[in-house]
Amino acid sequence: MSVKRDVVLVDLALQGGGSHGAFTWGVLDRLLEEPWLKIEAISGTSAGAMNAAVLADGWTSGGAEGARAALDNYWQRVSQAASFSPLQRSPLDVMMGRWALDTSPAYLAMDLMSRVLSPYDLNPLGLNPLRGILSESIDFSRLPSSPIKLFVTATNVRTGRGRIFRNAEITADVLLASACLPTLFQAIEIDGEHYWDGGYAGNPTITPLIRESDAIDTILVQINPRERSEPPRTASDILNRLNEISFNSPLMKELRMIAVLRQVADPGNGEGARWARMRTHRILTDMLADLGASSKLNAEWAFVSMLKEQGRKSADEFLATHGNDVGVRSTADLDVLLAEC
Numbered sequence: 591m592s593v594k595r596d597v598v599l600v601d602l603a604l605q606g607g608g609s610h611g612a613f614t615w616g617v618l619d620r621l622l623e624e625p626w627l628k629i630e631a632i633s634g635t636s637a638g639a640m641n642a643a644v645l646a647d648g649w650t651s652g653g654a655e656g657a658r659a660a661l662d663n664y665w666q667r668v669s670q671a672a673s674f675s676p677l678q679r680s681p682l683d684v685m686m687g688r689w690a691l692d693t694s695p696a697y698l699a700m701d702l703m704s705r706v707l708s709p710y711d712l713n714p715l716g717l718n719p720l721r722g723i724l725s726e727s728i729d730f731s732r733l734p735s736s737p738i739k740l741f742v743t744a745t746n747v748r749t750g751r752g753r754i755f756r757n758a759e760i761t762a763d764v765l766l767a768s769a770c771l772p773t774l775f776q777a778i779e780i781d782g783e784h785y786w787d788g789g790y791a792g793n794p795t796i797t798p799l800i801r802e803s804d805a806i807d808t809i810l811v812q813i814n815p816r817e818r819s820e821p822p823r824t825a826s827d828i829l830n831r832l833n834e835i836s837f838n839s840p841l842m843k844e845l846r847m848i849a850v851l852r853q854v855a856d857p858g859n860g861e862g863a864r865w866a867r868m869r870t871h872r873i874l875t876d877m878l879a880d881l882g883a884s885s886k887l888n889a890e891w892a893f894v895s896m897l898k899e900q901g902r903k904s905a906d907e908f909l910a911t912h913g914n915d916v917g918v919r920s921t922a923d924l925d926v927l928l929a930e931c
Contacts, residue, residue, distance in 0.1 A: 596917075597625075598627060598807060598916055598917035599803075599805035600805050600807045601631045601633070601809070602629060602633070602811065603634075603638075603794045603808055603809070603810040604637075604638030604641055604794055605635065605637075605638050605810075605811060605812055605814055605837075606634075606637045606638045606768070606787070606788070606814075606837070607813040607814055607886055608637060609637075609668075609672075609885070609887065609893065610637070610878055610885070610886055610897065611637025611638060611640065611641055612665060612898050613875065613898070613900055613901040613904075614637065614638060615641060615661050615894075615897070615898050615901060616900060617901040617902070617905040618641060618661060618901075619661060619662075619905075620901070620909070621809075621909075622645075622654045622655075622657055622658050624913075625654070630738070630739065630804055630805040631739035631741065631803040632646065632739070632741070633741040633743070633794040633798060634741070634743075634768075634794050635787075635788035635789050635792060636769040638794055638811070639742040639769065639794075640720075640768075640769065643728050643740060643765060644657075644660050644728055645660065646736040646738040646757070647660060647727075647729055647733060649737070650733075660728075663727060664727040665894055665898070667723045668720075668723060668889050668894070669890065671719045671723060673890075673891075675889075677691060677694060677697050677888070678694060679694060679888065679890070680694045680695065688882070689882075689885045689890075690882030690885045691887060692882055694884075697884055701884075704773045704774060709773070709776050713775070713776065718766055720765075720766060724762040724765055724766070728762075730762065733757045733758070734758040739756070739757065740757050740760060741754050741755070741794075742754070742764055742788070743755075743768060743788030743789075743792040743793075743794060743795045744764065744778075744786070744787070744788045744791075745790040746783055746785060747783075747784040751791060752790075752791025753783075755768075763778050764778075767786070768787065769788075770785060770786050770787050771787050789836075790836060791840055793837045793840060794841065795844070796808065796841070796845070801861065806869050806917075807869045808869070809871045809873060809916075810871065810873070810922070811901075812873070813874070814837055814838055815834060815879040816834075816838050818831065818834075826884075827883075833883075845870070845922075846924070847865060848866070848868055848870065849924035868920075869916075871912060871916060871920065873905055875900055875901075875904045
């Protein structure tokens with residue numbers, strides 16, 4: 591049940607993670623039901639960037655309900671396209687109730703080939719089924735007029751630095767660049783520069799939310815596990831853990847900066863003060879840590895629907911536990927990051 595209260599400006603920070611982004615879809619679907627939450631800006635990377643752009647476009651044409659409908663349509667298109675992909679669960683995976691593709695012949699072949707051949711060899715035309723889906727799901731000409739500020743991160747291959755794309759700059763190429771895993775897809779060229787997945791530089795990037803948004807509260811939707819109880823032992827698990835660490839590292843550095851500035855007696859009146867006063871919240875689930883890395887390439891409707899429901903459940907639990915704190919105090923404990931300084 592929604593609680594009637596004063597409107598609170600919030601920013602959203604959305605991580606990437608392939609089809610696990612359907613969890614974020616569920617979180618957004620639930621948050622959009624709350625009229626007291628006004629989304630000021632969204633920073634997103636990879637799947638988070640796509641969720642953000644779809645939401646902003648849907649909001650422009652139909653408010654909160656338009657955003658929810660746009661997200662539903664986008665994920666339905668993703669799932670429909672995936673049904674024609676050779677990357678399907680094997681009968682063994684299905685029988686065992688596993689969502690991962692670990693025993694899928696097509697996935698195993700692709701995984702092996704990606705270690706010895708580049709996407710320029712395997713996909714010389716640079717085809718990506720998401721391009722058509724994005725063009726059908728988003729009217730990019732409307733994004734500049736959206737009331738929601740967008741910040742999409744991609745990593746410049748030449749410099750290794752992140753680039754933040756804003757509403758008027760966002761195209762299908764920008765979103766594909768933000769989700770461009772270098773072992774699977776050719777780098778995306780934009781304005782004479784080539785880009786890879788934004789997760790290497792910011793997953794997502796917090797800085798523009800602090801510098802360019804009027805909101806003080808930021809809700810982070812986290813889908814990449816930061817900690818794992820057991821060390822990885824298989825080759826695929828080791829590579830997956832390396833990716834998780836590298837994709838979380840830029841975000842942790844920015845969150846650590848917030849924690850440090852909160853401890854400073856006088857952070858000043860400029861940007862330091864904005865960092866120090868920022869209120870942070872986090873929505874996540876332990877369930878995603880139990881899914882295999884290969885499940886990020888599984889977009890079966892049953893799977894993404896399950897993730898959506900888990901996202902709605904997690905958002906509902908957050909609102910029930912911390913809804914009254916939004917606009918008042920932080921609910922994410924960032925002080926634990928100080929030990930890493």
